[in-house]
Amino acid sequence: MSNNNDFENRMHFMLKNNNGKPFSEKKYPKGQHVGFLNEEFGNYSTECDKLIVYQRNLIQQQQCLIDILSVKLGKCEKSDSEEQDLNLSKQKQIIRIFVSISFALLVTIGVVVLILHYTNSALKDNSDFTTTVPSSKDNENLGTHQVLDRTQWNGRAALSVENMTSPVPIVIIKHTGGGPCLTFQECAGKVQTIQSNSVTDGLSDIRYSFLIGGDGNIYVGRGWNVQPAQIPDTIDIAFMGSFSFDLLSDTMIEAAQLLLKDGVEREKLDKEYKLVSHNQTTSTESPGKNVYELITKWPHYDGQLKIGWRQKGLIWHNTPPKSKSTWYKNKYVIIIGGTLILTISAIIVFVILYNTSEDEDDVERLGDHRVYNRRHWGAQPPRATVDLVHPTTFVIISHSVSPWCDSFSSCSGLVRSFQNHHFTLGNYDVGYNFIIGGDANIYVGRGWDVRNFHNSISIGICFIGDFRSDELNDGMISAAKLLIEQGFNAGKISTEYILVGQNQTDRGLPESPGENVYRVIKSWPHFSGESYFD
Incomplete structure (x- = not known):
């Protein structure tokens, strides 16, 4: 009886599935191993039959283990494949970066050579x-x-x-x-x-x-x-x-x-x-x-x-100047220095090319025009601000009486100079709410929500240039109209706003915004030819 019990316990231990549970959780009274076999394996009565059943189930367990290992091995192989794909992707990315830098370096060298050739040719024969x-x-x-x-x-x-x-x-x-x-x-x-x-x-x-x-x-x-x-x-x-x-x-x-x-x-x-x-x-x-x-x-x-x-x-110092260094005549210094400069230039070009989309996304668009905020054009912080009550009654058009500009570099430089000049006059900030350059883009001055230096019931828009002689281009006109429309739709400007030139509100500036601007805005909606002096 004891031998039968030992055999039954050994079989119960071996016939466990993958999760550590037996095929049957049913409890059998001590000595009733035949009933156990009848339920799990059929009605076998001899020890030999029991051994055959035991071996058959052992084979099934081994096959199950093989299946499990196959699945896990497949997952491992899949992970290895994914890792190889990732490494290959990284290698391709490194190759793309290297090719981009090499291309930018070649372009930079070409541009420098062309500039030097053009400059030397021009200076050698200025009579052309x-x-x-x-x-x-x-x-x-x-x-x-x-x-x-x-x-x-x-x-x-x-x-x-x-x-x-x-x-x-x-x-x-x-x-x-x-x-x-x-x-x-x-x-x-x-x-x-x-x-x-x-x-x-x-x-x-x-x-x-x-x-x-x-x-x-x-x-x-x-x-x-x-x-x-x-x-x-x-x-x-x-x-x-x-x-x-x-x-x-x-x-x-x-x-x-x-x-x-x-x-x-x-x-x-x-x-x-x-x-x-x-x-x-x-x-x-x-x-x-x-x-x-x-x-x-x-x-x-x-x-x-x-x-x-x-x-x-x-203070005059009548002493001989120190002897000048001739290091720049060393051809090796020139070659190494030139190579470093070109390499740095290429890296800068590469960075600019890869970040252009991010910079462009940072600039607001109004139709075909860019709206550069104060950070873009390098504004200094205002010394004070006064909130503007909306909607405003007037839109006042003026001109800067300054050189013309037709690029972001030249226009932003002029806007910075306007701010400096207005500071010297005792103003809190650049005087205008918005400035429009010859590049047909809009530069945010005080913006929609801060009072300008005209009055407390207006939006001030300034064209860069001297329009006693300069002429507005189509892009500047389009930018101004879209800007006014934006303010109108946003509730910043009254639905019954009045459009005037600065000379209609300020006796001290009888020529602003210049005859060539005044001639254009007279045909715009909401223009009034009356004077509105304080």
Whole structure:
């Protein structure tokens, strides 16, 4: 009996399924192993039959185990396959990045080579370029060179002026940096940009007394009678371009020499004036080694004179300048440095290309026009804000009386200069709610919800430019109309709003927004020709 019980217990233990449970949970009284076998295996009575059944079930259990292992092995193989696919995807991604960087590097090298070739060709034969300057009876000539005053290159009025006593004892020769200009249109635009950047940097006006372009003409900056930006009681003459590698043309050299001669004859320069380079006054590459080597041979040049500035006045140091390093003549330094610059440029281009979509998504669209918020154009924080009550009664149109702009770079620079100028006038912020550039895009000033500097019941929209002479393009007109429509639909502007020019609300600005803007807006809906002075 005991042997039978042992056999039954062994069989009950072995015949368990995968989850550790027996095929039957039924409890049998001690000694009734035959009934157990009758239920689970059929009615077998001999020990041999029991053994056969036991072996058969053992085989079934082994087959079940094989099936389980097969499933698990399949999962493992599937995981290995997925891991291989992931590794392959990563490899493809690395290859794509490498190819993109290589392509960007090749494009950068090509662009640099083209620029250098074009620049050198242009400077070697400047006679191939024709220059068209404004025809005016007031134009002053120095030989074959035109002296173009601020109105002719469309200069903006200085924020403040400090007069200078003549004759002046020092002339400082500089270069502006950046690319050259070879026509009046290019040079005038470059001078306008330099003025805008100077004002953005906190200066009251363009930083130079005179500028000489690759067109051989002289552009009046601060002129003979106004203190320059760097050192008082000096005259700054800047060649437009970067002359660490570029060469001055003969016409630029002649223009500068005639200007110096004219200054002496007018008694604006002392007869014994000293001529120095910019790098003798401060640590800078200006005026570039090619200009520096040239002016050392001019009359009045003083290579031992160093100039500093203190509150008490000029400090002259008659000590020889330190010998100049010639590291830049080492071809290996040039090759390695050039390669590093091109590689960094390629990486920058790559990053820009891969992030363009994100940047574009960050810019609001209004029809075909971009709406750049204050962060985009680099606004300073406002010094205070006053909430605007909606809906507003008026939409006031004005112009900036500034140079024209037709790109994000030039327009955003001008908007920053407007903000700086309005700060100096005691305003809390740039005065307008919105500004529209010649690039047909909208720049958010104070926005829909903050009072402008016109009045408390209006939205102020300003066109960038001087529309006494400039003309609105179709994109600027479309942007303004869509902007007004947006404000109307959003409840920011009254359904019965009144559209007027700034000269209809401010007696002090009788010409704003300029005749060429006024002529256009007179045909717009809601325009009123009446005056609304406070």
